[in-house]
Amino acid sequence: MPDRYLSFTRTAPGRFLTRRLGLPQPAALHRWSPDRPVLDGPLLHLTAGPSAVDLAPVLARTGLTVATRRSEGTAGAAPAVAARRPEGTAVDPAGGAARPAAVVLDATGVRDVGTLAGVHAALHPVVRSVTPSGRIVVLGAPLDPADHHQSAAQQALEGFTRSLGKEIGGGRTVNLVRLTDAGAAESTLRFLLSPRSAYVSGQVIDVLAAAGPVPPADPGRPLAGRTALVTGAARGIGAAVAETLARDGARVVVLDVPQAAQDARRLADRLGGAALTLDITAADAGERIAAELPGRLDVLIHNAGVTRDRRLVNMPAERWSSVLDVNLASVLRTTDALLAKGTLRPGGRIVATASIAGLAGNAGQTNYGASKAGIVGLVRSLAPRALAEHGVTVNAVAPGFIETRMTAAVPLLIREAGRRMNSLAQGGLPVDVAETTAWLADPASGAVNGQVVRVCGQSLLGA
Numbered sequence: 001m002p003d004r005y006l007s008f009t010r011t012a013p014g015r016f017l018t019r020r021l022g023l024p025q026p027a028a029l030h031r032w033s034p035d036r037p038v039l040d041g042p043l044l045h046l047t048a049g050p051s052a053v054d055l056a057p058v059l060a061r062t063g064l065t066v067a068t069r070r071s072e073g074t075a076g077a078a079p080a081v082a083a084r085r086p087e088g089t090a091v092d093p094a095g096g097a098a099r100p101a102a103v104v105l106d107a108t109g110v111r112d113v114g115t116l117a118g119v120h121a122a123l124h125p126v127v128r129s130v131t132p133s134g135r136i137v138v139l140g141a142p143l144d145p146a147d148h149h150q151s152a153a154q155q156a157l158e159g160f161t162r163s164l165g166k167e168i169g170g171g172r173t174v175n176l177v178r179l180t181d182a183g184a185a186e187s188t189l190r191f192l193l194s195p196r197s198a199y200v201s202g203q204v205i206d207v208l209a210a211a212g213p214v215p216p217a218d219p220g221r222p223l224a225g226r227t228a229l230v231t232g233a234a235r236g237i238g239a240a241v242a243e244t245l246a247r248d249g250a251r252v253v254v255l256d257v258p259q260a261a262q263d264a265r266r267l268a269d270r271l272g273g274a275a276l277t278l279d280i281t282a283a284d285a286g287e288r289i290a291a292e293l294p295g296r297l298d299v300l301i302h303n304a305g306v307t308r309d310r311r312l313v314n315m316p317a318e319r320w321s322s323v324l325d326v327n328l329a330s331v332l333r334t335t336d337a338l339l340a341k342g343t344l345r346p347g348g349r350i351v352a353t354a355s356i357a358g359l360a361g362n363a364g365q366t367n368y369g370a371s372k373a374g375i376v377g378l379v380r381s382l383a384p385r386a387l388a389e390h391g392v393t394v395n396a397v398a399p400g401f402i403e404t405r406m407t408a409a410v411p412l413l414i415r416e417a418g419r420r421m422n423s424l425a426q427g428g429l430p431v432d433v434a435e436t437t438a439w440l441a442d443p444a445s446g447a448v449n450g451q452v453v454r455v456c457g458q459s460l461l462g463a
């Protein structure tokens, strides 16, 4: 179901009318494509207060030209500017005329409310100059339970980030990454500072310190030599995930129900992978996957999902149980079976699919909301153990309104509200969820564990 409002706002009369009437003006988002793989401008590296991490080598590998400014925390202080021109790039430092396409504000050293002034001092003069579809990434530190001043100041960054995301407009995104080790966060920063994260805004992502050596970043084909299985991959978001993981070098197994076998086979053939026809709710689904891929699965994407909406008063038990079974029970069963059998190799990645309906709740979706909230519980509980015992990370993506057959079936007015009620004033595309999944599946993302990352354009629903 095409977004006609979005198309209308791209015409001259549409632009004129929507501006006059004060209606939402969804920006054209810069998404990754082979022709435009990086952001269109330099990266400005700002620091508020003393820095607790060495970011320079990581930022130098983003593919963007980096300019650095230091603010010592006093509004109005003239910032010192230094520019680096990494490998083969020759761009004006962002301290000069070039508008930054990305801004990284290092606030890892912020330990009290006074130092927070450096956040204002650093960003206030530059926020207006960030290019459309630009990125702002604020870097914070984990909250120190022994220091309530540090915790207050660091938590303040969350409210700051989410508020700036809601006001900045123009397809720009604002996210917060809490880290202690810049090297471990490289894949995360690369993702957030690229066109791949076009529909990810207002997120707070915790990156652990690396448990071991971080594999060298391979922005081209990070999943080369790896095998990925995607459930519900015959169409919609799952198909986009399969395509994106294949683009990144993975051999992909496309799993879907027997009714979708033809589409699954066609996609698998195109991607040079394999199709597996299987209802994921089958009691022996894990065993059948294990038999198909004995000991050699690297990436497991739990994407299959269904809705059977009704208000609770009108919901028969069958509608309840079928949604819980596909969306949650089968995810628990197959995950347990594949971990127990050692099908997932060390270094493996599990990415499950939650939803903002599981975070914020949604009328008519008590079954669906319950199942998707259950995914969040699963991820948070299993992640530390799966990493310690199997070397496997467990994360979730939580899509907002994504343009698929599932949302095309939503009644018109609710669909329109879903599309507009986010900071980017438009629905996301399946590829937005796929890019986020690919970042979490990256071998270099081993320090990202137990996270639930919303792909929702900063939906107004939920935090």
Ligand code: NAD
Binding pocket: 231, 232, 233, 234, 235, 236, 237, 238, 255, 256, 257, 260, 278, 279, 280, 281, 303, 304, 305, 306, 326, 353, 354, 355, 356, 398, 399, 400, 401, 402, 403, 404, 405, 406, 407
């Ligand atoms: P979709 O309906 O277009 O595709 C779902 C796929 O899952 C289909 O190919 C279907 O055949 C398959 N599937 C369903 N039951 C299965 C089973 N028992 N075994 C194997 N495969 C099965 O849905 P979508 O919009 O692409 O959603 C994909 C995932 O994203 C789902 O988990 C959904 O809940 C979640 N999600 C979607 C949105 C959105 O806006 N589209 C928002 C939040 C979350």
